[in-house]
Amino acid sequence: MSYLADIGLEVHVQLQTRTKLFCGCRTDFGAAPNTLVCPVCLGYPGSLPVANQEAIRLTVLTGLMVGSRINSLSSFDRKNYFYPDMPKNYQISQYNQPLCSGGALDFDFQDQPRTVRLRRIHLEEDVGKSIHGSRQSRLDFNRAGHPLMEIVTEPELHSPAEALAFLLALKQMLVYGQISPCNLEEGNLRCDLNCSVRPEGAERLGTKIEVKNLNTFKGVHDALQHEIERQTAALGAGGKLVQETRRFDSARGVTESMRIKEEEHDYRYFPDPDLPSVTLAAELVKAWAELLPEMPRARCARLEREYGLPAYDAQVLAADKHIADFFEETLRQGAKAKAASNWIMTEMMHLLAKSEMDIRRVKITPSALADLLKLLDAQTITAASAKTIFAILFEKGGEAVTLVAQLGMEQVSAEDTLERWVREAVARNPKSADDYRAGKEAALKFLIGQVMRLSGGKANPQRVQDLLKKQLE
Amino acid sequence: MTLPAWNELTVHEALARLEQGDLTSQELVTTLLGVIRERDQQIQGYLEVDEADALRQAAAADQLRKQGHKGQLLGIPLAIKDVLNVQGQSCRCASHILEGYRAPYDATAVERLRAEGALFVGRANMDEFAMGSTTENSAFQVTRNPWDLQRVPGGSSGGSAAVVAADEALAALGSDTGGSVRLPAAFCGCVGLKPTYGRISRYGLTAFASSLDQIGPLTKDIRDAALLLQVMAGHDERDATSSPQPVPDYAAALRKDLAGIKLGLPREYFIAGMDAEVEQIVQQAIRQCEQLGAAISEVSLPLTAFAVATYYIIACAEASANLARFDGVRYGQRVKDAIDPLDMYTRSRAAGFGTEVKRRIILGTYVLSSGYYEAYYCRAQKVRARLRADFVKAFQQCDALLTPVAPTAAFRLGEKTADPLQMYLSDIFTVAVNLSGVCALSVPCGFTSAGLPVGLQVVGPAFGEETILRVGYAYEQSTPWLERKPGRFL
Numbered sequence: 001m002s003y004l005a006d007i008g009l010e011v012h013v014q015l016q017t018r019t020k021l022f023c024g025c026r027t028d029f030g031a032a033p034n035t036l037v038c039p040v041c042l043g044y045p046g047s048l049p050v051a052n053q054e055a056i057r058l059t060v061l062t063g064l065m066v067g068s069r070i071n072s073l074s075s076f077d078r079k080n081y082f083y084p085d086m087p088k089n090y091q092i093s094q095y096n097q098p099l100c101s102g103g104a105l106d107f108d109f110q111d112q113p114r115t116v117r118l119r120r121i122h123l124e125e126d127v128g129k130s131i132h133g134s135r136q137s138r139l140d141f142n143r144a145g146h147p148l149m150e151i152v153t154e155p156e157l158h159s160p161a162e163a164l165a166f167l168l169a170l171k172q173m174l175v176y177g178q179i180s181p182c183n184l185e186e187g188n189l190r191c192d193l194n195c196s197v198r199p200e201g202a203e204r205l206g207t208k209i210e211v212k213n214l215n216t217f218k219g220v221h222d223a224l225q226h227e228i229e230r231q232t233a234a235l236g237a238g239g240k241l242v243q244e245t246r247r248f249d250s251a252r253g254v255t256e257s258m259r260i261k262e263e264e265h266d267y268r269y270f271p272d273p274d275l276p277s278v279t280l281a282a283e284l285v286k287a288w289a290e291l292l293p294e295m296p297r298a299r300c301a302r303l304e305r306e307y308g309l310p311a312y313d314a315q316v317l318a319a320d321k322h323i324a325d326f327f328e329e330t331l332r333q334g335a336k337a338k339a340a341s342n343w344i345m346t347e348m349m350h351l352l353a354k355s356e357m358d359i360r361r362v363k364i365t366p367s368a369l370a371d372l373l374k375l376l377d378a379q380t381i382t383a384a385s386a387k388t389i390f391a392i393l394f395e396k397g398g399e400a401v402t403l404v405a406q407l408g409m410e411q412v413s414a415e416d417t418l419e420r421w422v423r424e425a426v427a428r429n430p431k432s433a434d435d436y437r438a439g440k441e442a443a444l445k446f447l448i449g450q451v452m453r454l455s456g457g458k459a460n461p462q463r464v465q466d467l468l469k470k471q472l473e
Numbered sequence: 474m475t476l477p478a479w480n481e482l483t484v485h486e487a488l489a490r491l492e493q494g495d496l497t498s499q500e501l502v503t504t505l506l507g508v509i510r511e512r513d514q515q516i517q518g519y520l521e522v523d524e525a526d527a528l529r530q531a532a533a534a535d536q537l538r539k540q541g542h543k544g545q546l547l548g549i550p551l552a553i554k555d556v557l558n559v560q561g562q563s564c565r566c567a568s569h570i571l572e573g574y575r576a577p578y579d580a581t582a583v584e585r586l587r588a589e590g591a592l593f594v595g596r597a598n599m600d601e602f603a604m605g606s607t608t609e610n611s612a613f614q615v616t617r618n619p620w621d622l623q624r625v626p627g628g629s630s631g632g633s634a635a636v637v638a639a640d641e642a643l644a645a646l647g648s649d650t651g652g653s654v655r656l657p658a659a660f661c662g663c664v665g666l667k668p669t670y671g672r673i674s675r676y677g678l679t680a681f682a683s684s685l686d687q688i689g690p691l692t693k694d695i696r697d698a699a700l701l702l703q704v705m706a707g708h709d710e711r712d713a714t715s716s717p718q719p720v721p722d723y724a725a726a727l728r729k730d731l732a733g734i735k736l737g738l739p740r741e742y743f744i745a746g747m748d749a750e751v752e753q754i755v756q757q758a759i760r761q762c763e764q765l766g767a768a769i770s771e772v773s774l775p776l777t778a779f780a781v782a783t784y785y786i787i788a789c790a791e792a793s794a795n796l797a798r799f800d801g802v803r804y805g806q807r808v809k810d811a812i813d814p815l816d817m818y819t820r821s822r823a824a825g826f827g828t829e830v831k832r833r834i835i836l837g838t839y840v841l842s843s844g845y846y847e848a849y850y851c852r853a854q855k856v857r858a859r860l861r862a863d864f865v866k867a868f869q870q871c872d873a874l875l876t877p878v879a880p881t882a883a884f885r886l887g888e889k890t891a892d893p894l895q896m897y898l899s900d901i902f903t904v905a906v907n908l909s910g911v912c913a914l915s916v917p918c919g920f921t922s923a924g925l926p927v928g929l930q931v932v933g934p935a936f937g938e939e940t941i942l943r944v945g946y947a948y949e950q951s952t953p954w955l956e957r958k959p960g961r962f963l
Contacts, residue, residue, distance in 0.1 A: 039577060039578050042803055043798045043803070044558075044577065044578075044803075044804070045558065045564065045566070045571070045574070045576075045679040045680075045798070045799075045804075046557070046558045046564075046576075046580060046675075046676065046677040046678050046679045046680070047676070047677075048675060048676050048711060048712050048713065048714075049713070050710065050711060050712070050713045051713065078794050080793075080794055080797065080841070082797065082800065082814070082815075082818055083814070084800075084802050084814050087798065087803065088794075088797065088798045089797035089798055089800055090794050090797055139802070266842055266843045268793075268794075268838065268841035268842060268843070268846075270790060270794070270841055270846075270850060273682075273683035273684035273714075273791055274680075274683050274713065274714060275713055275714075276713055276714060
């Protein structure tokens with residue numbers, strides 16, 4: 001019998017606000033432990049939360065991007081459970097009345113358009129971090145109180161690969177919307193998932209298994225893969241599954257049980273009396289909607305239209321907001337569109353992939369790239385030199401013009417110099433010269449290469465070809 | 474050497490003398506510290522008095538006054554209920570679980586009083602986490618009623634009321650969740666004000682029940698209550714439930730007559746089971762208000778009988794979450810050698826909390842539990858909405874309500890500790906005010922034959938503080954009760 005998997009995701013997204021959700025502490029990543037804290041986010045006696053309006057706005061913007069219903073009245077609730085890194089031993093979250101209900105995310109999966117419906121989007125506070133040692137645990141509350149947006153999907157995904165495609169599309173949208181930087185390595189995006197399997201053709205969903213706290217997309221993929229295999233095998237062997245919560249051991253690539261349904265917490269949600277309901281006037285939501293940032297599809301279309309780029313180029317550049325940003329800034333610094341596109345799609349992406357870097361962290365600036373492309377266009381340098389300089393700029397930064405001068409890479413077009421190199425190349429490679437004379441075109445290419453080598457890549461390749469032909473006639 | 478009785482002054486009297494130069498803050502505080510040393514062994518109203526710090530604050534205030542600074546409370550010492558954060562002072566809420574905790578910040582109300590020059594001389598005893606009606610639930614000591622040392626001062630702000638009544642303080646701050654300012658004020662014969670919910674910021678007030686808690690002054694007269702309210706009231710961006718409503722000039726509302734004022738007597742507050750002497754004293758006070766020009770009529774608050782049950786469900790539910798933070802992780806007491814977090818929580822909390830606090834946490838946890846939430850918490854919220862509507866309706870017919878504060882005068886120590894339900898009924902006339910979010914005060918209105926003070930409760934609509942202060946003031950100024958001092962413990 002073959003089985004179908006039904007997968008739902010709960011995605012926790014750290015919002016890019018300057019300050020925490022209920023106090024004025026900064027949200028910087030990587031600060032020394034317990035330096036971004038105050039009586040409010042430490043849960044000191046008498047302290048009170050006040051909701052961060054920017055966090056509410058970013059959550060509503062997300063809802064608008066996916067077509068959610070924006071609830072004119074929503075409220076904060078207390079979710080009660082004890083955990084050492086949760087200062088108040090309750091988490092302020094939203095239960096009955098989230099900011100956004102419904103909505104859907106469109107994305108492409110295996111070249112087919114897909115839509116997955118969303119159940120809700122709500123706002124809550126993050127907890128601190130426990131750092132476990134062998135004999136004791138330490139607590140860092142810097143993260144406690146960060147605004148965390150939770151996006152809950154319907155169980156409409158059916159494979160690990162599809163879940164991954166959904167997450168990538170969601171991340172792309174959130175980065176485009178300037179909702180969250182979505183740096184996984186900084187924990188900006190974390191996932192809980194639920195997964196069940198049912199015999200192909202069955203109407204009712206199977207027994208729901210939850211897996212908690214996945215920090216990487218690979219983790220989501222692998223946990224799902226393992227769960228589907230495990231559940232399918234269990235059912236296939238005639239066994240039964242119990243509703244439970246599991247955790248994923250990424251080292252071993254397997255999930256293991258945390259607690260069964262009967263052991264679930266009773267969170268005793270109730271409205272937080274410290275926080276008045278959030279009311280959102282229709283005019284305000286409309287005003288926010290008008291300021292929605294451009295989304296990937298719109299940008300792709302605009303790159304084609306505005307700069308005359310081929311559809312392929314536009315698509316590649318628009319896939320990552322920050323790459324598209326870099327491209328457009330390079331144009332603003334005077335580069336030509338197609339040249340900039342080519343260099344970003346080839347050299348830049350090659351080096352990014354090789355160094356596993358984010359374009360926001362590279363040393364090369366859009367203006368340096370624009371200058372480099374201008375030098376190339378004016379034939380001040382050769383394409384070969386440009387590549388060398390690009391690599392240096394990428395790694396170390398600096399100004400293109402200065403580098404060209406420092407390295408003496410100005411292209412050489414002076415007739416006598418070129419002729420000297422050509423004579424030398426022919427003299428050293430008599431066989432190739434004979435081959436060319438005998439009609440072998442490929443031999444000419446080889447000889448051009450030899451001249452370029454002698455010139456240290458500075459010879460004007462067009463002139464070299466002309467001179468070679470003349471020499472070999 | 475007998476010290477002059479500066480300690481018997483009201484705040485406004487002391488201010489007048491400070492301004493005239495007849496008195497320095499250091500003299501005032503020195504006198505007060507002497508009286509505390511002498512009397513508080515019996516009264517046990519203070520948990521902590523830092524004499525050196527009090528004198529240092531007083532010297533600084535005198536210095537400021539010399540430099541020409543003015544402040545509405547410059548040089549005035551206050552007693553603070555142990556539930557309010559005063560930077561650098563302990564703030565244990567009369568609980569073992571907060572032993573060792575020192576407040577890292579000022580509550581907004583404290584900050585505003587400090588900005589006007591007030592001094593913070595001592596921590597007043599209370600029922601642990603403000604849970605109780607007698608102050609017998611303090612983990613540290615039992616405060617005595619200055620009028621009869623064998624009787625309770627009321628609670629939960631019993632320490633605050635007792636030190637004001639015993640002239641160990643000029644005035645004090647308390648907090649009122651279900652009557653915790655008004656009841657001890659009535660039992661000790663001082664003025665206690667519970668402002669409208671949202672009138673004074675709760676930031677820095679350790680929460681018992683967040684939707685009910687309000688800070689309130691306990692004072693020797695109505696004018697002082699108006700003055701302290703004036704300084705503390707107003708919106709605070711750190712408390713989302715504080716009101717943006719403008720703050721009127723409360724002193725300007727004080728007048729000696731009640732001409733044109735309509736006062737309502739809620740039928741349900743004059744019931745069988747009340748102490749006959751207390752009822753007769755309250756009736757006498759009502760006639761006095763009539764004599765001052767008020768029109769008296771009967772009104773109805775039909776759901777009064779459900780107020781106590783509703784109150785205990787909501788207050789305990791909120792408390793169960795509010796008190797979850799006392800886990801020994803970040804501050805306060807933590808057991809040693811816990812084997813895991815659960816062990817640390819259960820043992821720290823078992824050792825740190827007293828019986829009444831545990832009772833209410835368990836009750837609150839129960840009413841919020843899945844399967845019981847609808848029947849208890851939800852239903853209580855519905856009753857609360859109806860209660861609130863009843864008050865709104867009553868205030869369409871009158872400007873303020875007159876009721877007793879409690880069915881009896883102060884009872885004996887230990888008399889009700891065995892029966893929590895009997896104890897909860899002491900709050901029968903006060904809790905509906907908190908559930909409805911309106912304002913009320915207690916003003917002394919006479920003495921029983923045993924010499925115990927009785928309080929008259931004046932209830933006003935939301936943001937009706939001017940009205941109730943006016944009623945309280947006119948009544949107080951036309952009666953001799955303020956002149957009486959408890960003397961027998963001296």
